[in-house]
Amino acid sequence: MSKVKVANQIKETANSVRNKIQRKSKPTLSFPLRSLSNVTYHPKKGFLELKGKKKIRTLTVATVKTFAQTLRMMSQAKTLVEDDEIMTKREAYYVSKNWDDARFDEQPESDTVIDDIEGLFEVNREQLGFIPEEKGGEIAGKLIVIDRDSDGGKPLRIDCTKFGSGAYSIPSSVEHLKFETKAKFVLAIETAGMFQRLVKHNYWRKANCILISMGGVPTRACRRFIRRIADELKLPVYAFVDCDPYGMFNIYRTLKVGSGNAAHINRYFCVPNARFLGVTPQDIVNYKLPTHPLKDVDIKRAKDALKNDPFVQHYKPWQDAIKQLLDMGVRAEQQAFAVHNLNYVIEHYLPEKLAARKTFLP
Amino acid sequence: MAKVTKTRAKSKKKAPKKAAKKTVKKKRCVSIKTKSKVIKAATNAHEEAPGKESPRHSTAEDMALQQREISVAEFFTKNRHLLGFDNPRKALLTTIKEGVDNSLDACEEAGILPDVKVFIAPGTEEDRFRVTIEDNGPGILKTQIPMIFAKLLYGSKFHRLKMSRGQQGIGISAAGMYGQLTTGKPISITSKTSQNKPAHHYELEIDTKKNEPRIILDETIDWPVSRGTKVEIELEAKFQKGRQSVQEYLEQTAIANPHVSLEFATPDGEKQVFKRASKQLPVHTREIKPHPYGVELGVLIKMLHDTQARTLQSFLHSDFSRISSRVARMICEQAKVSERSRPSRIARQEADNLYKAINQTKIMNPQTDCLSPIGEELILAGLKKQIEADLYTAVTRPPSVYRGNPFQIEAGLAYGGSLPVEGLARVLRYANRVPLLYQQSACAMTRSVLNTAWRNYALQQSAGALPSGPLIIMVHMASVWVPFTSESKEAVAHYPEIIKEVRLALQECGRRLSLFIRRRRKAAESERKKAYIEQYIPHIAIALREMLELNERQEHTMVRQLTDVLQRSRS
Numbered sequence: 001m002s003k004v005k006v007a008n009q010i011k012e013t014a015n016s017v018r019n020k021i022q023r024k025s026k027p028t029l030s031f032p033l034r035s036l037s038n039v040t041y042h043p044k045k046g047f048l049e050l051k052g053k054k055k056i057r058t059l060t061v062a063t064v065k066t067f068a069q070t071l072r073m074m075s076q077a078k079t080l081v082e083d084d085e086i087m088t089k090r091e092a093y094y095v096s097k098n099w100d101d102a103r104f105d106e107q108p109e110s111d112t113v114i115d116d117i118e119g120l121f122e123v124n125r126e127q128l129g130f131i132p133e134e135k136g137g138e139i140a141g142k143l144i145v146i147d148r149d150s151d152g153g154k155p156l157r158i159d160c161t162k163f164g165s166g167a168y169s170i171p172s173s174v175e176h177l178k179f180e181t182k183a184k185f186v187l188a189i190e191t192a193g194m195f196q197r198l199v200k201h202n203y204w205r206k207a208n209c210i211l212i213s214m215g216g217v218p219t220r221a222c223r224r225f226i227r228r229i230a231d232e233l234k235l236p237v238y239a240f241v242d243c244d245p246y247g248m249f250n251i252y253r254t255l256k257v258g259s260g261n262a263a264h265i266n267r268y269f270c271v272p273n274a275r276f277l278g279v280t281p282q283d284i285v286n287y288k289l290p291t292h293p294l295k296d297v298d299i300k301r302a303k304d305a306l307k308n309d310p311f312v313q314h315y316k317p318w319q320d321a322i323k324q325l326l327d328m329g330v331r332a333e334q335q336a337f338a339v340h341n342l343n344y345v346i347e348h349y350l351p352e353k354l355a356a357r358k359t360f361l362p
Numbered sequence: 363m364a365k366v367t368k369t370r371a372k373s374k375k376k377a378p379k380k381a382a383k384k385t386v387k388k389k390r391c392v393s394i395k396t397k398s399k400v401i402k403a404a405t406n407a408h409e410e411a412p413g414k415e416s417p418r419h420s421t422a423e424d425m426a427l428q429q430r431e432i433s434v435a436e437f438f439t440k441n442r443h444l445l446g447f448d449n450p451r452k453a454l455l456t457t458i459k460e461g462v463d464n465s466l467d468a469c470e471e472a473g474i475l476p477d478v479k480v481f482i483a484p485g486t487e488e489d490r491f492r493v494t495i496e497d498n499g500p501g502i503l504k505t506q507i508p509m510i511f512a513k514l515l516y517g518s519k520f521h522r523l524k525m526s527r528g529q530q531g532i533g534i535s536a537a538g539m540y541g542q543l544t545t546g547k548p549i550s551i552t553s554k555t556s557q558n559k560p561a562h563h564y565e566l567e568i569d570t571k572k573n574e575p576r577i578i579l580d581e582t583i584d585w586p587v588s589r590g591t592k593v594e595i596e597l598e599a600k601f602q603k604g605r606q607s608v609q610e611y612l613e614q615t616a617i618a619n620p621h622v623s624l625e626f627a628t629p630d631g632e633k634q635v636f637k638r639a640s641k642q643l644p645v646h647t648r649e650i651k652p653h654p655y656g657v658e659l660g661v662l663i664k665m666l667h668d669t670q671a672r673t674l675q676s677f678l679h680s681d682f683s684r685i686s687s688r689v690a691r692m693i694c695e696q697a698k699v700s701e702r703s704r705p706s707r708i709a710r711q712e713a714d715n716l717y718k719a720i721n722q723t724k725i726m727n728p729q730t731d732c733l734s735p736i737g738e739e740l741i742l743a744g745l746k747k748q749i750e751a752d753l754y755t756a757v758t759r760p761p762s763v764y765r766g767n768p769f770q771i772e773a774g775l776a777y778g779g780s781l782p783v784e785g786l787a788r789v790l791r792y793a794n795r796v797p798l799l800y801q802q803s804a805c806a807m808t809r810s811v812l813n814t815a816w817r818n819y820a821l822q823q824s825a826g827a828l829p830s831g832p833l834i835i836m837v838h839m840a841s842v843w844v845p846f847t848s849e850s851k852e853a854v855a856h857y858p859e860i861i862k863e864v865r866l867a868l869q870e871c872g873r874r875l876s877l878f879i880r881r882r883r884k885a886a887e888s889e890r891k892k893a894y895i896e897q898y899i900p901h902i903a904i905a906l907r908e909m910l911e912l913n914e915r916q917e918h919t920m921v922r923q924l925t926d927v928l929q930r931s932r933s
Contacts, residue, residue: 014909017902021923024930059902061891061928068898071905078909102901 003081006128009121010078017071029070030054032119036260041310046272047257048310050264066113068102073113074120080129088133089114115262124220124265131172137222138167138195138213141204143229146178147171160210165199167213174225181233186210188218188226188274190241190251194334194345203346207354210235218255220262223269226255230271237271238360240350243279244294244331245301245322249309252276257311276361277353281324284332287349290339291330302326315362434514435570438536439543446851447540451606454482454491454599455799457537458608461495461593462615463527463796464534466622468591470644472500479625480612482601490545491599491629496592501555504562511535511551511593512566512575525647525733525842527794537595539568544598548578553591561585601629606799612636614790614797617744618736618838639747644734644795650842651683653728654720656766662720663713666705674708674716675701684726693719728768730761733840736795741774741836749834752778753878756836757870764859769841771860773867775875781832787811787821789828791854792838798852805853807837810864819872820879835871837864892929899924 013029020027032038033055039048059067076095080087087095093110096103104110118125125132139145143160145168160168171177187209189195195213198204204211210229214222230237239255241247256274258266284291294302302322305312312318325331337345353360438445446456462478469476481494502510514535538549554561565579585592603609612624616636621643624636657665671677678690685693694701697719699712708716736744741756756774763769791798791807802808816822816829823829845855854860903920906912912920 011909014906018906018910018920021920021927024923024927026927059924059928061895064895064898064902064928068901068905071902071909075905075908099901101897 003084003127006121006123007078007081010074010081013120014071014074026059027067028056028058029067029120030056031116032122032264034115034119034261034263036308036310039260039263039266039310041257041314043314045267047266047270048260048263049266065102069096069099069104069109070113070116072096072099072102073110074117077117077128077130081127086129086131088131090133092130118262119264122264124268126173126175126220132220137170137215137218137225138192139170139210139225140167140195140199141210142181142183142208143168143210144180146180148176161204167195167199170219170221170225172221174221174228177225177228179229179233181210181229181235182208183210183233183235184208186212186226186229186235186237187277188212188214188237188239188255190214190216190239190247190334194240197343198346201343201346203350206346207350214251214255217250220265220269223255223258223271226274227269227271230273236357237274238277238354238357239274240277240334241279242331242333243281243284243289243325244333245298245305245325247279247334248276248318248321249301249305249312253305253309253311275357278349279332279334279336280361281321281328283349284328284330287337287340289332289336291328291332291336294325294329294331298331299326317361321361433571433573435539435568435573438514438539439570442536442540442543445536447536450489450598450600451602452800453540453544453597454493454601455606455608455611457493457534457540457595457597457599458482458495459611459796460534460537461493461595462612462624465495465497465499465591466619466795467527468499469497473643474499475638475641475643476619476622477625478622479627480608481627482608482629483627484629485545485596487545489598489600490596491601492594492596493599494592494594496590498587498590501589501591502551502553503555504553507551507553507562507564508566508575508577511538511549511564512568514539514568514573525794525840527796534593535568537597538566539570541595541597542567545596547596550594551591552583552585554585554587554589557588561587609634611797611799613748614792614799615795617748617790617836618741618792618795618797620740620744620747637747639743640740642740644736645731647734648729648731650728650732650768651681653684653763653766653768654678654682654725655763657682657720658765659714659717662717663708663710666708666713669705671705673702674699674705677705683728689723689725693723696722727761728763728766730768730770732842733761733768733770735770735772735840736838738772741772741838745774745776745834745836749776750780751776751832751834752882753875755871755874755878757867759863759867762859762863764845764857767841767843767845769839769844769860769863771863771867772836772838772840773864773871774836774838775871776834776836777875777878778832781834783832784830786828786830787833787835790834790836792836793844793846793851793854794840795838798854800852801847802853804847806856806860807839807854807864809856810861810868811835811837813861814865814868814872816872819876820883821872821875833875835868837867839864895925895928899928 017027017029031054032050033053038051038053040051042049057063057067073092076092079085089111090107092114093104093107096110114125114130117128121128139160140163141160145158145160147156147158148154149156158168183204189198189211192213192215195211198211212222212226218226226237229235239252241251252274255271257272258270262269279289283289302325306319306322312322337349341347447453458480462480465478466476477498479494479496483492483494485491512535514533541547541549548565548567551564551566552561560582561584563579563581563583564577567576567578569576609626612626613636616622616624620639621641622636623638626634626636665681666677669677669681671680674694675687675690678685678693679687691701693716697712697715699708699716735758738756738758742754745751745754745756754774754776757772759771761768761770789802789808789811791802791805798805811828812826821829821831821833839854839860845857847853847855899921902924903917906920907917
């Protein structure tokens with residue numbers, strides 16, 4: 001969505017509020033409801049989409065403070081868009097300190113309001129000028145990223161094979177990047193530890209791939225980055241995460257179909273063609289991995305996924321995998337392969353799995 | 363004993379009219395003396411018992427030699443703690459209470475709006491004070507003065523069921539006697555019955571052996587008032603302020619007696635006036651016959667024996683209140699006793715049936731004209747006069763009966779205002795308009811206050827404690843016979859009927875209080891909301907101005923419109 005369009009949309013909303021006030025009725029703002037109960041999974045589109053349930057915030061005595069804060073934040077967004085400026089969520093929180101009584105006491109309050117505005121206009125917050133604080137993940141392997149020089153806008157070619165034992169960091173905004181590659185697939189890895197091992201032994205050369213460290217749940221920028229590589233370079237994406245409900249549904253599911261909380265922007269921030277390489281519950285059996293018992297939160301999360309997650313409900317193999325995990329009552333980490341040999345994962349596990357890509361979970 | 367003194371207090375002022383009653387009273391005295399004698403005898407016997415080694419046992423004749431009459435004055439001298447003279451501080455309060463209550467009774471009896479002055483002046487020695495109580499009452503006849511002020515148990519109302527003040531447990535003569543014992547000074551009385559007559563001035567002592575007045579001084583003086591009585595007593599005492607002080611007593615008296623004007627001067631020369639808030643005198647009360655519900659079997663048998671009625675029906679009708687001939691007949695039928703049978707011939711079994719029948723028959727409550735409640739209006743006037751609060755409320759319950767004695771409970775509340783927000787509520791207890799300052803925790807009224815669930819009425823209350831908050835709770839019991847727990851007459855006994863009536867009165871007050879508190883909270887809440895709205899509306903207008911590039915005038919218009927919209931939605 002272009003900046004002019006965003007600015008106009010903000011103005012339109014402000015006008016509707018004003019008109020209501022002039023007609024002596026209570027102004028309202030309507031936001032999409034941000035929860036798993038308000039999303040559906042469209043296998044064709046490939047991401048979690050809003051069902052369209054709205055929460056309407058009417059200006060009343062109880063809501064007057066949030067209402068005022070939302071409008072002031074909208075005004076701030078309009079200024080950012082018009083001035084082509086950016087602001088982190090933390091900075092937005094500090095700017096609000098000028099608003100006297102309407103200021104935010106804690107950052108989570110201002111974050112919520114920003115998320116609301118994002119939903120209100122169905123854009124991502126980067127388009128409103130609000131950028132996240134979070135870091136986006138790391139890249140190593142056969143990828144050339146074409147960025148722009150921040151001074152003159154001259155193209156900058158960044159070869160991700162040339163970082164030695166380090167890695168290329170995904171910037172917070174990735175829309176302007178271009179890519180070149182000769183790799184055959186993308187391997188998205190949960191932990192920095194496993195990423196380090198693969199980089200150390202130049203696994204990307206051996207397997208002819210791009211390695212990405214997600215560092216837990218992938219950030220929006222990371223998801224967007226992977227999505228663009230996958231779309232523009234036509235590469236398959238494989239996820240390599242821990243075998244527990246967190247790795248499966250918080251990390252992998254979010255990577256593939258987006259989150260329930262920010263469903264209004266999932267269309268940009270998902271990687272529908274991602275596949276689940278491992279670690280699967282069956283891998284625990286096959287590779288005799290050391291395990292830990294499932295914690296209560298794990299069990300709760302798994303049951304919740306079975307019951308409420310539209311993605312899981314759509315895929316029988318996932319339901320079977322969860323049931324298998326719950327029956328086993330254990331979880332295993334991706335670094336558990338070290339029990340056999342430090343480089344067992346490079347020498348045996350990954351090659352064996354990659355040889356049977358048909359068995360990957362959807 | 364409690365009874366005796368109470369009676370006395372009232373009777374003194376009226377004594378002039380009824381010299382004849384003296385004999386009756388004397389009989390009473392005698393009965394008490396006899397009692398004391400028995401006690402004394404018992405004590406002697408007890409002393410003798412352990413002396414078994416002693417060769418000589420007392421014979422009935424020896425004992426008879428030691429048995430002699432004890433003067434009531436001697437008895438009170440020894441047992442002054444029973445009468446409220448336990449310590450110098452309480453002695454001062456009791457003396458003043460006695461004097462003031464006598465004055466109020468006399469004035470009300472004579473239909474005069476009471477103006478009472480209480481002065482405490484330093485005495486001849488450090489721990490002595492000279493107390494003066496002066497009223498504008500009807501005065502006392504010269505011949506009656508010595509008897510009233512220097513003879514114990516000179517009263518008239520012991521046998522009558524009639525509401526009277528007289529809570530203090532001792533007549534002014536006991537106060538005079540206490541003064542005489544501790545300082546050796548006589549009691550001084552000045553009284554004048556009308557403008558045209560001279561004032562009489564007496565100085566009197568009690569001959570404690572004979573319980574007879576001894577006249578020290580008797581003169582006629584010029585006293586520049588139209589009428590009234592002035593009593594002066596010098597006594598050993600301790601003057602204190604604060605709780606259970608003379609000042610507290612006067613203040614509480616002023617609350618329950620808004621028709622009274624009180625003037626008070628302390629030994630330090632401080633003066634205080636409790637102004638009159640109403641010109642309405644308490645209604646005159648009537649004497650009543652016992653109500654059947656309160657009569658015990660033994661009493662019933664005695665009454666059956668003593669009555670002059672010829673038939674059972676007429677006995678029931680004439681010797682009790684609230685029994686019509688029809689009701690009397692119903693009782694007789696129920697008891698399966700002929701209504702024509704002679705009362706004196708009723709056998710014990712029949713009396714028992716009669717007693718049960720009485721309690722099974724529905725009988726009207728006793729008539730209320732024997733009671734003189736303060737009334738809701740005057741309670742409010744009294745509270746408003748002495749306490750600065752935001753809410754005043756009062757409830758006068760319909761009369762009820764315990765043990766056949768009619769009584770009436772009144773309650774009042776004062777809330778908020780200048781009352782302390784921290785701490786527990788204060789309870790003011792009254793019996794027949796007289797404040798009760800001691801033994802709060804032993805009193806049925808306090809029990810009722812504690813047992814009332816004040817939390818239902820928007821107050822805080824810890825388990826087993828008084829409610830907390832800026833609250834004064836007033837409870838008044840008016841009765842022809844207030845059942846005190848002891849001779850000291852400081853706490854009302856725990857009759858379930860009394861506790862229940864107090865509770866009902868408090869609950870009614872509580873409902874009004876909670877209405878007030880909730881309304882006030884709602885108003886405060888609404889005020890808070892209004893302020894809250896006004897805090898944030900400008901920001902909505904600022905944001906809209908920024909986004910829509912409005913001018914300041916448009917922004918102000920928006921603020922006004924928004925305020926309208928929200929205020930409307932609030933109400």
